[in-house]
Each structure stands twice: as structure tokens, then as C-alpha cells.
Amino acid sequence: MSEEARFAEYIDTFNNRNYEKLVTYYSPEIRLVNGTGRELAGRDAIVDFYKKVNAFASRKIAICSSMSDGETLAAELKSTFTAMANAPDFPSGPMAKGDRLYINSFVFYEIAGGVYVKIRAAIFERRWMRAADEEQ
Amino acid sequence: MTKAEIGSREWFEVYLDAFNNNDFDGFSAFYAPDVEFYVQAANLKGPAQVIEFYTMVMDRIDEHVALKTFVGSKTNIAIELVTTLKFKKDWPDFAPGPMKAGDHREAVNFVFYDLNEKGLFTRIRSARYAVIRER
Numbered sequence: 030m031s032e033e034a035r036f037a038e039y040i041d042t043f044n045n046r047n048y049e050k051l052v053t054y055y056s057p058e059i060r061l062v063n064g065t066g067r068e069l070a071g072r073d074a075i076v077d078f079y080k081k082v083n084a085f086a087s088r089k090i091a092i093c094s095s096m097s098d099g100e101t102l103a104a105e106l107k108s109t110f111t112a113m114a115n116a117p118d119f120p121s122g123p124m125a126k127g128d129r130l131y132i133n134s135f136v137f138y139e140i141a142g143g144v145y146v147k148i149r150a151a152i153f154e155r156r157w158m159r160a161a162d163e164e165q
Numbered sequence: 166m167t168k169a170e171i172g173s174r175e176w177f178e179v180y181l182d183a184f185n186n187n188d189f190d191g192f193s194a195f196y197a198p199d200v201e202f203y204v205q206a207a208n209l210k211g212p213a214q215v216i217e218f219y220t221m222v223m224d225r226i227d228e229h230v231a232l233k234t235f236v237g238s239k240t241n242i243a244i245e246l247v248t249t250l251k252f253k254k255d256w257p258d259f260a261p262g263p264m265k266a267g268d269h270r271e272a273v274n275f276v277f278y279d280l281n282e283k284g285l286f287t288r289i290r291s292a293r294y295a296v297i298r299e300r
Binding site: 062101102103150 | 203234236237238241243245274275276277290291292293294295
């Protein structure tokens with residue numbers, strides 16, 4: 030399987046919140062720096078963080094493009110978060126129920142031994158779609 | 166331009182060398198006529214706008230880019246760059262914040278390039294990953 034195909038499976042796993050399978054893509058020493066600059070070290074830290082995020086917001090990630098040389102995979106992702114409840118402490122900023130946050134990000138995944146060892150994301154575009162604005 | 170394979174690291178380094186040497190003809194030779202250029206400080210279209218922008222920038226700043234991560238193909242390139250800016254003049258309305266002559270700024274950026282069938286850049290988009298040094 031190509032790295033790009035495996036990456037597509039990984040994103041499906043992420044979108045389906047299958048945490049048991051998700052951690053199999055990560056090295057035990059995984060380090061993930063998300064687009065807000067927050068660093069998560071280790072599989073448990075990543076799962077704990079995204080369980081909290083997913084408790085407030087549904088998140089769907091779409092792959093715009095991905096390519097790999099076998100050691101690094103570069104991907105452009107489009108993520109849409111929809112708040113299912115008021116989330117004043119949401120990592121990217123306070124969200125009210127129904128608000129949507131659209132993020133276009135560039136991400137590098139470093140690969141060793143068939144698993145991701147380091148993931149780093151930078152946000153190219155962040156756009157809020159507020160439920161209150163859409164009601165007007 | 167270069168005989169290196171389009172989309173290879175060697176090919177791309179020719180572009181960066183031209184940029185680091187303020188060789189406007191050299192680096193703009195990589196741009197398609199309709200290139201779209203999105204960086205923190207500006208959104209530009211066409212090689213002439215990019216050259217005009219960097220003529221203004223390089224009058225105020227010594228800018229050097231160092232290539233770290235590179236993943237490329239004939240249609241897309243993704244890189245990690247460390248950008249070092251040394252300010253030669255005050256720049257009070259510099260997009261990330263006012264800077265004074267003598268200030269240094271160092272940042273890590275992820276930059277994604279789209280290429281056309283001729284191997285020219287049609288779109289360049291930069292996202293800031295981290296600021297290493299602010300002043």
C-alpha cells in the first residue's frame with residue numbers, strides 16, 4: 030500500500046473516531062503539533078485531546094492533496110468543525126452551538142517503521158461561520 | 166533555468182538560490198504568467214506583482230530562506246522553510262507587527278506550490294508554523 034493510500038485510511042479512521050485503530054498509526058513516541066501550536070506527546074495525549082474536542086464539535090477532515098517520498102508525507106487538509114454545544118474553551122476559540130469553523134492546513138507527517146513519529150500542522154486559512162450570522 | 170528534473174529538490178534549490186541572491190529574473194522564471202502568490206504579507210497575481218513586492222521588501226530587509234523539509238512531484242511541491250529577516254530600515258506597518266532597523270525575525274513556514282504541465286508555479290501558498298525569533 031502506498032503512503033498516500035495508508036494516509037487516506039488514517040484520515041478515515043480519524044473521521045470515524047476509531048481511537049483503538051487510530052493509535053496503531055502512531056509511534057509510541059509520537060509528537061503532534063497542531064495548527065494552534067499545541068504540542069501533544071504520546072498516543073494517549075493525542076486521543077485524550079481529540080476525545081475532548083469531539084465531545085463538543087463534529088469534525089470532518091478532507092484530504093485536498095497528499096504526497097510522500099516514503100520518509101515524509103505532505104498533505105493539504107480541509108477540516109470543518111461544527112459545534113454541537115456551546116464550547117467557550119474550544120482550542121481555536123470560543124464556539125456557540127451551531128457555529129462552524131473551517132480550517133485549511135498544511136501538514137507534514139514524518140514516517141519511520143511504518144508509523145507516524147512526528148506530525149506538524151500550519152494553518153493557511155481559518156474561517157468562522159457563526160450560526161447567529163446565518164440565522165439573519 | 167536548470168537541467169535538473171522538474172519537481173526535484175535539486176531543481177527547487179535553483180529557485181531558492183535565485184531568491185536568496187535577489188536574482189529577480191532567475192526566480193521569476195519559475196512563475197507561470199498567472200501565478201497566484203499568497204504569503205502572510207500579501208496576496209499577489211502574476212510575476213510582475215511578485216517582483217514589485219519583493220523589490221519593495223528587499224529594499225527594507227535582507228531575507229534569507231533555508232530549505233528544511235522537501236517533498237515534491239511534477240505537479241506539487243511542499244516544503245518547510247526557515248525564513249530569516251534582517252531589517253535594514255524601520256517598517257512600522259510590517260504585517261506581523263512593527264519592526265525597526267537592526268531587528269531580526271526568524272520563522273518557520275510551510276509552503277505549498279502547484280505546478281503546471283510546463284513545470285512553472287501556478288500557485289504558491291505559505292502558512293506560518295512557528296516564530297523562532299521575534300526581534
